[in-house]
Amino acid sequence: xxIVRKILCRQSGLRAARIIITAHLAAxxxxxxxxxxxxxxxxxxxxxxxxxxxxxxxxxxVTWKNEDRRSRQVMSGAPPVMTxxxxxxxxEKGESWTHTFSEKGEYPYHDMRIPGQAGRVIVED
Numbered sequence: 001x002x003i004v005r006k007i008l009c010r011q012s013g014l015r016a017a018r019i020i021i022t023a024h025l026a027a028x029x030x031x032x033x034x035x036x037x038x039x040x041x042x043x044x045x046x047x048x049x050x051x052x053x054x055x056x057x058x059x060x061x062v063t064w065k066n067e068d069r070r071s072r073q074v075m076s077g078a079p080p081v082m083t084x085x086x087x088x089x090x091x092e093k094g095e096s097w098t099h100t101f102s103e104k105g106e107y108p109y110h111d112m113r114i115p116g117q118a119g120r121v122i123v124e125d
Contacts, residue, residue: 039098041065042119044072044091044111052119058104062121064088065096071113078108078118087112 039061040054045068054062066072071092076085085107088097101107101123111117 039063040121044068044074047114048117049111049119053122054119055122055124056101058123058125059100059102060123061098061100063096063098064091066091066093069093073112074109075112076107076109079110079115082110 040056041063042052042054042065043050044064044066047068047070049064056062064072064074071090073090074086074088074097075082076087077083086099086109088099090113091097101121104123104125107121107123109119109121
């Protein structure tokens with residue numbers, strides 16, 4: 001009986017150790033992904049974009065988050081030249097929208113609701 005208990009405790013200990021190691025590995029991978037810049041976040045606040053220019057890798061995404069009291073809407077292009085590369089829905093305070101950039105290049109963007117508010121996404125290989 002004692003031998004059976006020791007074997008079970010050892011196996012339970014091994015299972016617990018595996019779970020702990022797996023949890024630490026998962027946490028490390030999440031930190032690595034965040035540190036490697038899998039994308040960017042642009043905050044819309046106080047009638048501006050913060051930051052107004054971001055650089056990302058091809059295939060990564062940019063998230064625009066509205067922390068302003070006004071509705072905001074992001075569209076590609078710089079007035080008077082607008083493009084159809086991307087356009088967000090109208091974003092109310094607290095809402096966000098994400099776009100994935102699959103092609104290398106420079107993408108100017110502007111706010112459809114606030115004239116003069118503009119920025120740029122730079123996508124590298």
